[in-house]
Amino acid sequence: MVSELFARFQALPDTLTATPILAIALTLGAFFAGNWLFSRIGRPLWLPPVVLSACLLSGVIAVLAIDYQAYQQGARWLTVLLGPATVALGIPLYQQMHHIRAMWRPIVVTLPIAATMAAVYAVVIGWALGATPEVLASLAPKSVTAPIAIGITEQLGGSVPLMMGGLLITGVVATLFVDLLARLLPVKDERILGFALGLNGHAIGTARAFEISHTAGAFASLGMGLTGVFTALILPLVFRL
Amino acid sequence: MPMLRGFLVLVLFYILGESLRLLLALPVSGGVLGMVLITFTQMVKGSVSEDLAQASQGLIAVLVLLIMPGVVGVFFTANQFSGQWLAVAVALLAGTFLSVLTTLLLMKALTARGVSDGE
Numbered sequence: 001m002v003s004e005l006f007a008r009f010q011a012l013p014d015t016l017t018a019t020p021i022l023a024i025a026l027t028l029g030a031f032f033a034g035n036w037l038f039s040r041i042g043r044p045l046w047l048p049p050v051v052l053s054a055c056l057l058s059g060v061i062a063v064l065a066i067d068y069q070a071y072q073q074g075a076r077w078l079t080v081l082l083g084p085a086t087v088a089l090g091i092p093l094y095q096q097m098h099h100i101r102a103m104w105r106p107i108v109v110t111l112p113i114a115a116t117m118a119a120v121y122a123v124v125i126g127w128a129l130g131a132t133p134e135v136l137a138s139l140a141p142k143s144v145t146a147p148i149a150i151g152i153t154e155q156l157g158g159s160v161p162l163m164m165g166g167l168l169i170t171g172v173v174a175t176l177f178v179d180l181l182a183r184l185l186p187v188k189d190e191r192i193l194g195f196a197l198g199l200n201g202h203a204i205g206t207a208r209a210f211e212i213s214h215t216a217g218a219f220a221s222l223g224m225g226l227t228g229v230f231t232a233l234i235l236p237l238v239f240r241l
Numbered sequence: 242m243p244m245l246r247g248f249l250v251l252v253l254f255y256i257l258g259e260s261l262r263l264l265l266a267l268p269v270s271g272g273v274l275g276m277v278l279i280t281f282t283q284m285v286k287g288s289v290s291e292d293l294a295q296a297s298q299g300l301i302a303v304l305v306l307l308i309m310p311g312v313v314g315v316f317f318t319a320n321q322f323s324g325q326w327l328a329v330a331v332a333l334l335a336g337t338f339l340s341v342l343t344t345l346l347l348m349k350a351l352t353a354r355g356v357s358d359g360e
Contacts, residue, residue, distance in 0.1 A: 023310075027306065027309055027310060028306070030309065031303075031305070031306045031309060049305065050305045050308065050309065050312065053305070053309055054309055054312040054313050054315075054316075057309060057313050058313050058316040058317070061313065061317075062316075068313075068314070068317040071310070071313075072310060072314070075309075075310035076310075078306065078307055078309075078310060079307060079310050079311065081300065081307050082272065082307045082308070083255045083259070083270075083271060083272045083275070084248065084251040084252050084254075084255045084272075084275075084300060085272075085300040085301065085303075085304055085307055086255075086270070086272030086273060086275065086276055087251045087254045087255045087258065087272055087275035087276050087279055088251050088276075088296065088297035088300040088301055089276050089297075089301065090254075090275070090276040090277070090278075090279035090280040090283070090297075091279070091283070091289055091293060091294060091297035091298075092297070092301070093276070093280050094279075094280050094283035094284060094289060095289065095294075097284065103352065105351065106347070106348050106351030106352050109347070109351055110344060110347040110348050110351060113343070113347060114340060114343050114344040114347060117339070117340050117343050118336070118337075118340035121332075121335070121336035121337075121339045121340055122332045122333060122336035122337075122340075123332070125328075125331055125332040125335055125336050126328050126329065126331075126332035126336075129327060129328035129331055129332065130325075130328055131325050131328040131329065131332065132325065135325050135328065135329060139329065139332055139333070139336075142333060142336070142337070143337075143340065145270075145272075145273070146308065146311055147270040147271075147272050147273075148269060148270040148273060151268060151270060152268070155268070161314055161315070162329075164311050164312070164314055164315060165314075165315035166329065166333055168311075168312045168315055169330075169333045169334075170333055170337050173333065173334055173337045173338070174337050174340075174341055177337060177338050177341040177342075178341055178345070181341055181342060181345050182345070185345060185346070185349065187345050187348075187349055189348075189349075189352065192345065192348040192349060192352065195344070195348060196341055196344040196345050196348065199344050200337060200340050200341050200344060203304055203305075203308055204305070204308065206304065207304045207305050210301060210302075217301070221276075225273055225276055225277070228269065228270070228273050229269050229273055229277075232268045232269045232270075233268060233269070236268065
C-alpha cells in the first residue's frame with residue numbers, strides 16, 4: 001500500500017512534465033521565491049534576484065529529477081514571450097525620446113567603440129589564456145541580448161549553452177561593475193548608467209536599470225538594442241578576418 | 242482587456258519584425274526589428290495608447306522571469322567545457338570590467354563636453 005503510493009509519487013514528475021504546466025509553475029514559483037529571498041536578505045547588489053531564482057529553480061529541477069530538456073520544452077510557453085517583450089522595450093524608448101535626442105552625440109560615438117571592445121576584450125583575454133576557437137566564438141557575443149546572441153554564435157560556430165552561461169555571468173557582473181564604478185568614478189547621471197547597463201549587461205542589465213528609474217531603463221533598452229544590432233552586423237565580418 | 246489589446250499589438254510587431262528578418266535574411270533578431278519598428282511608429286503617431294503602455298510595462302516587469310529558463314541551462318551543460326573554465330571566467334570578468342569602464346569613461350567625457358555646448 002505504502003510502496004504503491006511511493007511508486008505513484010515517483011512517477012509524478014514524469015506525468016506532470018507531459019504538459020508545460022509544471023515547468024510554468026516551477027519557473028513562476030522560483031521567480032517569486034527569488035524576489036522574496038532577495039528582499040529578505042537586504043537587496044544585496046552582488047546577488048541579483050535572477051541568480052537567486054535560477055539557483056532555486058535548478059535545485060528543484062535536480063531534486064525532482066525532472067529531465068532538463070523536458071523542462072525547457074515546457075518553459076517555451078514563457079520564453080516565447082521574450083520576442084514580444086523585446087518589442088515592448090520600444091515603448092519606454094519612445095517615451096524617453098526627448099532625453100535620448102539631447103544625448104545623441106555621445107551615444108553615437110560611444111556605441112561602436114564600446115560594443116566592439118566588449119567583444120574584443122573577452123576574445124583577446126580568452127585567446128591569451130588558451131581558449132579554443134569554439135569557446136572564443138561563444139564568448140564574443142557575451143554582451144548581446146539572448147535572441148540575437150544565439151544567431152551570432154551559430155553563425156560563428158560557437159556553443160549556444162556556453163554562450164548562454166557567458167551571457168548570464170556577463171549580465172550579472174556588468175550590473176555589479178556599473179554600480180561599483182558609478183561610485184568610484186563617480187558617475188551619477190542615470191542616463192549614462194542606464195546606457196552602460198544595457199550596452200554591457202543586455203536584458204539583465206536592462207532589468208536592473210528599470211529598478212533605478214524609468215529614464216535609466218529607457219537608456220538601457222537603447223543601449224541593448226543598438227549593441228545587439230551593431231554586434232550582429234559587425235562580428236561575423238570581423239571574425240572572418 | 243486593455244492589456245491584452247496592447248499585447249496583441251506587441252505580438253503583431255514581433256511577427257512583422259520576424260517576417261522582415263526572414264524575407265531580407267537579416268542577421269538581427271525579429272524582436273529587435275519589431276522594437277525599432279514600434280518606436281518609429283510611435284514617433285510618427287506622436288503618442289502611445291494606454292493599452293500599449295500597460296502591456297509593455299507588464300512585460301518589462303517580468304523580463305527576468307522570461308530569461309530564467311535559459312539561465313538554468315548553464316547548470317545542466319556546465320561539464321562540456323571543463324579545462325577551459327579559467328580562460329572563460331577571466332575573459333568574462335576582466336573583459337566585462339574593462340568594457341563597463343570604457344563605456345562609462347567615454348560617456349562621461351563626451352557628455353561633460355556636451356553640457357558646455359548647451360545640449
